[in-house]
Amino acid sequence: MxxxxxxxxxxxxxxxxxxxxxxxxxxxxxxxxxxxxxxxxxxxxxxxxxxxxxxxxxxxxxxxxxxxxxxxxxxxxxxxxxxxxxxxxxxxxxxxxxxxxxxxxxxxxxxxxxxxxxxxxxxxxxxxxxxxxxxxxxxxxxxxxxxxxxxxxxxxxxxxxxxLQPLDWWDEFSQRITGPLSQSKNTKFESVFKISRKTFSYICSLVKEVMMAKTSNFTDLNGKPLSLNDQVAVALRRLCSGESLSNIGESFGMNQSSVSQITWRFVEAMEEKGLHHLSWPSTEEDMDQIKSKFKKIRGLPNCCGVIETTHIMMTLPTTESANGIWLDREKNCSMILQVIVDPEMRFCDIITGWPGSLSDALVLQSSGFFKLSQDSERLNGKKMKLSESSELGEYIIGDSGFPLLPWLLTPYQGKGLSDYQTEFNKRHFATRLVAQRALTRLKEMWKIIKGVMWKPDKHRLPRIILVCCLLHNIVIDMEDEVQDEMPLSHHHDPSYRQQSCEFVDNTASIAREKLSMYLSGKLPP
Structure with missing residues (x-):
């Protein structure tokens, strides 16, 4: 000195x-x-x-x-x-x-x-x-x-x-929060990022190698370099709040360009390192556990998943919205996300990127899951005996917007249903709520895909949706207690009417009838 x-x-x-x-x-x-x-x-x-x-x-x-x-x-x-x-x-x-x-x-x-x-x-x-x-x-x-x-x-x-060691990262980072977020009544970590500290640390370790591999010059407005935790925090806040780039920048003291680049780098890192969190069960033991848990809901045996579709609404330039391809049946510009969910609301398979004008059935038919199932390369596990002469293979369930197939059972439609058919529909609906709640929670936790997105990049949006699904699964895999505080609602597309698909496979129709009678105790031995 x-x-x-x-x-x-x-x-x-x-x-x-x-x-x-x-x-x-x-x-x-x-x-x-x-x-x-x-x-x-x-x-x-x-x-x-x-x-x-x-x-x-x-x-x-x-x-x-x-x-x-x-x-x-x-x-x-x-x-x-x-x-x-x-x-x-x-x-x-x-x-x-x-x-x-x-x-x-x-x-x-x-x-x-x-x-x-x-x-x-x-x-x-x-x-x-x-x-x-x-x-x-x-x-x-x-x-x-x-x-x-x-x-x-x-x-x-x-x-x-x-x-003493330096201050905890969050204690130091939270002091830099400004703007409307700093005036919020609740600025606890869990309230800001919708996940626990444990889950946050895991996500940081997951993306560290990819995010740190490239030289970055990200700094805040005071010129202070942003650490890995800082960058993950910025990206997670962008995804979970759905706030604009300018609002995120104001809250964390950085420009909009940095927020955008950091978020996209995080998306790329999650795509590379987090895909193992979204996969179809690979072992017979895993599938048996899924079947057992589905049966405990309302008694459907040998059920392996629930398929459901939701819409990610967006505002597009007039020239793009005029051609009608992105206009769905409710006259909203939207992108479709179709998921298959396990009994713990975890996504096992997803497809997204298709315009909202397509029906649920068409999106399904364009998916890899459809081809694998049709070729008996998926849902080809153990069959269950319903009677001496009847067996039930593995299947998933979906609403009336999907076709009735040997591996996809939909509810009965129309009036004048018998007692056991009505009972089957009740069991079917109660089990289907798992997927509806999963999609509702997805949009509630990762609000960037809730509401109406303002002129998003349609080539990047499917990748952002995928990462939100990965994060949704990570929260479940980490047994994050924050998810228990989320309301259990099943209205993920509140303004959308139920679709109806008329296609019925005869073999599937017979299998559904036998299952309905079996559940009501009316199936002959």
């Missing part, structure tokens, strides 16, 4: 040190505020690095003028003060309790205070004269022993704080 040292200052320092030793507590208060007034004259933020720590001095914020990752507070003095003299001042203020400085464990010397030295010199002489003529304030002698003990305690605390 460099400072000016002139011979004639030597005597002045010793004399001033003597004066300060005689200062009563009430005059410390006056001196301290004169010091703050002088600090306010520093024209702009100054960054100073000392003992491997970087301290930021902000003269426009005297409530918290100095911030650092690991030091509670600092005292700032002119650069022309000697180190020994500044140390003495630290001793003088070690007991001073204020909003700004509670502990002193470092000294930072600045050379921007010039003229304040003369004010300080005159004030020091005045203090000495006042104290010499009037004597110490009543009670000062009695308090000296107590103050000495406090000095030792504070120094011990300051020494301990210097040995």
């Amino acid at each position: 460099h400072h000016f040292s002139f011979p004639y200052y030597f005597f002045f320092y010793n004399f001033l040190c003597l004066c300060l030793c005689l200062l009563p507590n009430s005059l410390y208060f006056i001196f301290f505020h004169l010091l703050l007034h002088a600090l306010k004259s520093i024209p702009e933020e100054t960054t100073y690095t000392h003992q491997y720590q970087t301290y930021l001095f902000n003269p426009n914020n005297l409530k918290h003028p100095i911030t650092t990752a690991s030091s509670p507070s600092l005292l700032v003095f002119p650069k022309c003060f000697s180190t020994s003299f500044a140390t003495l001042l630290c001793h003088c203020f070690i007991n001073f309790e204020s909003e700004s400085f509670l502990h002193v464990n470092s000294i930072v010397l600045f050379d921007s205070l010039g003229g304040f030295l003369w004010v300080f010199h005159i004030f020091a002489y005045f203090c000495f004269f006042f104290d010499f003529r009037m004597g110490p304030i009543r009670g000062f002698k009695r308090k000296k022993k107590v103050e000495k003990k406090v000095d030792q305690n504070v120094f011990a605390a300051a020494s301990l704080s210097s040995q």
Whole structure:
């Protein structure tokens, strides 16, 4: 630490040190505020690095003028003060309790205070004269022993704080939040990101290799480089809040371009490293567990999944919306997401990217799942005996918007249904709620795909939808308690009417009839 040292200052320092030793507590208060007034004259933020720590001095914020990752507070003095003299001042203020400085464990010397030295010199002489003529304030002698003990305690605390690890990432990051988000009543981590700290840490570890492989120059508006946690936080907030790029940028102190680039880099990393969280059960044991859990819902045996479709609504330029391909039956511009869900609301298979004008049946027929199932490469596991002459293969269920197929059972349609057919429809509907709730939760947790998106990139949107589905599954896989706080609703497309598909496979019709009779106890042995 460099400072000016002139011979004639030597005597002045010793004399001033003597004066300060005689200062009563009430005059410390006056001196301290004169010091703050002088600090306010520093024209702009100054960054100073000392003992491997970087301290930021902000003269426009005297409530918290100095911030650092690991030091509670600092005292700032002119650069022309000697180190020994500044140390003495630290001793003088070690007991001073204020909003700004509670502990002193470092000294930072600045050379921007010039003229304040003369004010300080005159004030020091005045203090000495006042104290010499009037004597110490009543009670000062009695308090000296107590103050000495406090000095030792504070120094011990300051020494301990210097040995502590840096502040927790979220504690430091949350202090940088500004804008409307900072004014929210609830800025807990779980409220901001819709996931627990445990899940957040796992996601960071998942994408670390990919996100850190490329050299990034992402910084906030103050020029501070963004860590991996910072970048994941920005991307997750963008996906879970659905807020605009400008709002996210305002909240986290960065420009819109950085928010967009960080989010897209996160999407790419999740695509590369997170796909194993969305897959069809690979073992017979896994499939048996799924069947068992579905049966516990309303008794449907050998059921392997529920298929459901939802719409991601968006606003498109007039030229694109005019051709009608993206207009769905409710006259909204939308993109379709079709999912197959297990009993724990986990997505086992998805297809997205198709325009909203396509029916549920057409989207299904265009999927890889349809081809695999038709070729008996999927849903080809153990069959269940319904009677001596009847067997039931593996299947999924879906609403009346899908075709009735040997591996896809839909409800009965029309009026005049028998008792066992009505009972089957009730069981079918209750089991189907799993998929409807999964899609509702998906949109509630990852609000970027809820509501109406403003002119999205239709080539990138399917990839964003995929990543939201991956994150949905990760929350389930991590057994995140945050999901338990989400409301259980099944209205993921509240303004959409039920579709109807007339296609019926004869073999599937017979299988559904036998299953319905079996469930009602009316199937002959």
